[in-house]
Amino acid sequence: MTRLIVKRLLVSLVVLWLVTLLVYVATLLLPGDPARAILGQQATPERIAALQHQLHLDEPVWQRYLTWLGGLFTGDLGTSTSTQGPVTALLADRVSASLVLLVLAAVIATPLGLALGTWSAMRRGRATDQAVSGISLVIAALPEFVIGVALIVLFATTVFKALPSVTLSPPGEPVWRQPGQLVLPVATLVLVVTPYITRMMRATMNEVLDSGYVEMARLKGIRERTVLVRHALPHAVGPVAQVVALQLAWLAGGVVVVEFLFRYPGIGQALIDAVGKRDVAVVQAVTLLIAAVYIVVNLLADVIGILADPRVRTEALR
Amino acid sequence: MTDPVLEVTGLAVHTTAGRAVLRDVSYAIAAGEVLALVGESGSGKTTAGLAALGHFRRGLVCAGGTVTLRPRTGEPVDLLSLGTAAQRRLRGSAVSYIPQDPALSLNPALRIGLQIAEVLRTHGYPGSVEDRVAEVLAEVGLPADERYRRRYPHQLSGGQQQRVGIAMAFACRPSVVVLDEPTTGLDVMTQALVLETVRTLTAEHGVAALYITHDLAVVAQLADRVAVMYQGDLVECGPADRVLRTPEHAYTKRLLAAVPDLSARPAPAPPPDDAVLAARGIHVAYGRQKVLRGVDLALTRGECVLLLGESGSGKTTLSQCIAGLNRNFTGTVALEGTPLASATRQRSTDERRRIQYVFQSPFSSLNPRKTIAQSIEVPLVRLTALSRTQRRERVAEMLDRVRLRSDLADRLPDQLSGGERQRAAIARALVTTPDVLVCDEVTSALDVSVQAAIVDLLGELRRELGMAMVFVTHNIALAPEVADRIAVLRGGEIVEEGPVETVLSAPSHSYTRELLDTTPRL
């Protein structure tokens, strides 16, 4: 079992490394000379050469890549071309602000989705099951910003004017000082991922409840609640962990649109700004950060899957 | 007869869509008696068995009838009229169930000791649960120590898993046990062991047993009485002797006629000729696991060899090596003295044409998106230079040979029955008139009553076309019907080889003897 986990860990590391390579190579495709782009068309060749040297542009590609990669390990994410300051300073507060959104959404959406899915599966075929599955199907199709706009229309402008539609905190103040401004962004993210978790949990539970061992447990005269808790639910852990992970990873991407919509000072907003200004160092940093979250969450899900399977766990005993 | 322990009257079951699955089924079983419920897949026998526990699978509803149970203590009750809580108290304690496939019915995430103890605890076993678990494991012939009880199902063999299932069913000393094809998927010797366990336990504890099966030979060994089901009706019911000797219903007669008979006289062997196919020193290993360890097999023109072995013996691997479907072997396969390349793609068109292969399951060997005619045409396109019209004619001729109606030619496989599909697969193998035909367990995916027809067809075609045949099977009872010689494969080695008559009457290897002893006969 340990071998499996170590192997899975190594795969994640390789993938992470390939991701840094991909992000780096992508930015090489940038047309034109960055030094000239910064200094403008009128710059003298000497000044351009000086800046090229300062930006290490006169070194070979692989060497620049290694320097950049080395910088990642020491917490040096490069220099933002738009603020001229270090990227780390630009992102520091924003990372924690985004994490607040992600963690809140995950903490609400996961148990909600699992409970709704299980509840729905236990009522298979009845009206409540069909309602849950129909509604989740509809919401699952909607892009994040459509859900966000709908919430703004309902709760922040036309129908009820109860919640702020944009973030009110002045720059520098932690976002959680005014909890009201978190409600709509978090609600949007919850609505984005809960339907998937619900549908997957429902499908997994339906499959498990149809299995031979659940039928056998019922034929042994075991009470339905015990059947569910002891015989059915443990089998849903592995597959569902995967989906939950995928959804939480999805949140890392969905946060971009939601932060833009609610003008929320997180990394997503920073990414959009940077893309607009073609500030490559910031784009690289945020993309890598999101990919890293993605990879780590998926790794955790696979490890949970491995731990939940007694066939793998008892491998050594055979 | 004393009061039956289980009495089912007028049981009717419908699907939720209203289609009848069971119509007016009635039977009764007395204490210590085994009633065999016989029928093929789709006849409703499992539904009838589960109804004895008051359980109906999703999509099925009870449409009338009674299931009366007389527990060891207390008044008789009608299971179907009880509430769910009362039904639950009887399930697992007064009436228990042994499922077809223990690999699916034992919870893979729970230790086996716990799964047995669970039944006892649920029904409030008065004594020590631990002791009873040990006792019942010993009764089914399994080790009862702490370490064994802490195993997970996947750490046991198929036969051991099934005995855990039996232990679980007998743990609460029930008065009725329903056994749903409990030996399917087990090899002959393990089957004999499981049957012995069931017989002892039912007799010792005076349990009424409902034994669901499609295998009449097993019925003859085990059952006191037989009930035959056909398409949801109970068509015949009576003492085992009477039903097996003088069957009344046409379906029962058909079933009986289809059972292969070990004591039949084999056809005289053809005169010896030069070897048309010779496999020498075939070795196959996957990593450290050796599947074949130096197998020799030769075939003369027109001869049929029965390659006998249980699952895992390497018989399918060997037949695939011959057909060029498995390239990971060492040794040679020679056709009339010319060594063949290991992979079929490296063999010449003519070599490919001369060795043909029929797969085990016709449900998997025909492309579901191609018509029967299109599938049969493939070898003609690939292996001959015939024109389109000539190919059409050849396909039509072949369909006629395997006795498939010509209007089936343009059907897709899922519009055909299992037997018809296997005929089509045979037609595909024979359409280019091979010299050697390899048949890999061609009857094992088919219902009993169809198996006989396929075996007969193959025998006839072999005589007509004069080809040699390797008939791979796990069922020694087929030998006199099809083969001239038998080769017994065990653990990747041929342990015995010889003419059918000699091997059946005077087997030289202990394994063959044991096989012959444990194979159930009518």
Place this chain on the structure above:
Amino acid sequence: MTAVEEEATVPAAAAATPRAAGLIRTAWAFPQAKVGTALTAIVVLVAVLGPWLGPVLTGHSTTDFAGKPFKPDGLTGTDGLGRDVLTRFLAGGSTLLLYAVLATALGLVLGAAIGMIAGYRGGWLDAVLMRGNDVLLSFPQLVIALLAIAVIGPQGWLLVLVIGLTHAPRTARVARQATVAVRGQDYIRAAEMYAVPRSQILLREILPNITGPLMVEVGLRLTYSIGYLASLSFLGLGIQPPAADWGLMINENRIALVVQPWGVLLPVVAIALLAVGTNLVADSLASAAAGRTRKVRS
């Protein structure tokens, strides 16, 4: 041993349904297929006919000055730049729809090809292709699109390319899984035995048997294409002003949500209906495909 009587053929009623159209026919029996098709059809009709219908109905083009900003002229008034909202709405779906269809087609063809080859060939090729897939799958699709736009800029062809390319690994995974399930079947072995060329095995033996999961992918990827394209336009990084586009309109008009709600509501509702419509169709196909495999297994 003799066979007394031959078993019955499957009744003619079952034989009447041709297999190729079977999946769509089965899917159509689900209510969500009909609702989904209706919703999709309405929005597609608006998007396709809109660019031509708009000027005829309102007398304005998408960019001309139709009146004072936020004036309730015409049916739905004007936006902040004084352009007619209804005209812009009617014209704003066609590009989105075209790009979504192109991106879906690109992703599906590429993904199916990669997945089928990886699944059929197996071995090192499979391992390499699937590890490459893992790398691409560790970015959210939108983030890869943003990375590409940051480097090259918001070009139409880039949007189609990057969304198509990021669909490919996802479709490839589905296609590979389906192919692996089919590859183990004996009819593939039979084709191997007759030395049928590998390209023909892929196209004639495997492809027809994995159309079920691939059709589900069409619906699903179309839903996502619509969502991503609309999201990118909404972020101001997709289709660029002054073009009329639903996603862009929401971005342009959301500040004035209270004064001019139509500028946001019309495109939001259209995008929602389109995405929900295609997703409902995808779900009906998935249910039909699942039902079919269940039937085969039993």
